[in-house]
Amino acid sequence: MKSKAKHYSRIKCQQWGSPVYYISFLLFKTKFHPVSGILLEMAVNGAVTWLRRAGEMDGYGLSASDTEEVHVLAVDDSQVDRKVIERLLKITSCKVTAVDSGRRALQFLGLDDEKEASNGFDGLKVDLIITDYCMPGMTGYELLKKVKESSVFREIPVVIMSSENVITRIDRCLEEGAEDFIVKPVKLSDVKRIIDCMMTDLREGGGGRRGINKRKLRDDGEDRSSSSPPSTLSSSSSSTAPCSPTTVDSPTRRLKMTSFEEHVFSNKK
């Protein structure tokens, strides 16, 4: 366990500023110190708030919710998976709304059918959507598309979860603007990484992300150079399902792209 904590902290250090590094380290340590668990949760919430305020002070309009916590909308038709993802997100100090279908997710956002949401929806503002891919009725992919087509909600990062580690599926989702793709079963390290990355983006990019088309393409070089090899980003490197050599090393990919690169790649298509 101790080596796990160190490992996690080492990776995170490369992405985060030092206060958050300590928090992540402590998060692992306090599993074995139950009494300090509650205090730690407060500390983490405090850290999250600190990060937000830091971003705000830079003058960027953060797209985070008005409340202190990150509000995640989790979408999964499986009640087992909903329970697990809810717990994973709560441990990561997020506020969670879990729904069982794409339709309900759209209803929650105020985006059902042809109606666009009014701006008076701030109280229930969603900072991140994490959705299963395979769902009856509306798939996660269709939900992703609806969100990205909405002028009000397209800035909300959407993460797709799927039990199937299929390159074409992953690419399809990423091309449609998904922030990331997690192969199920979802682990705590996956969720932590997603939230961490999101917080980093909020701190660094801030308001600059507004209005930018979030289409993304794979860029393995950039991924490798900025951090350790993808397979070590999750705490257990053997988390991938048996897969053919042609699938990616890491079940999750996070991509960044400048508008110049977007221009280049879209022409290449």
Added chain:
Amino acid sequence: MDLVQLQRQLVDYRTSLYHEGFLDEQFTQLQELQDENNPDFVVEVVSLYFEDSERLLNELSKALEQQIIDFKRIDAHVHQFKGSSSSIGAQRVQRLCIVFRNYCEAQNVEGCLKCLQQVKHEYSIVKTKLESMFQLERQILNAGGSVPV
């Protein structure tokens, strides 16, 4: 049996479940999500899994009894079952679901029926084992001890 013996028995039992492939690493993940503020998390998730599984196995039995077999529907159920089994770390059940799906794809009724029986069997075994494990945990807690991680 005294507390220490109970705790040892639990650890041994749990280890054997992993060793024999009934449970995989994902179950460990779930245990790590449990803490003193959420002491029943694993039991709650597994209970939901039992609920789901029983429903799905029922649906599968019914679907395979039909005159005209709807393989797509069966595959959808098996996919769900595979998913939830994977989410709690019920490795043997999950692996059988993969085989089951192959038979669905091949529209092989005999294969599907055989798989259904096997899946039902494996599921009932892992259910019994998990329930035994939870019972051991309860005994330890009732004896005033803590459940070893």
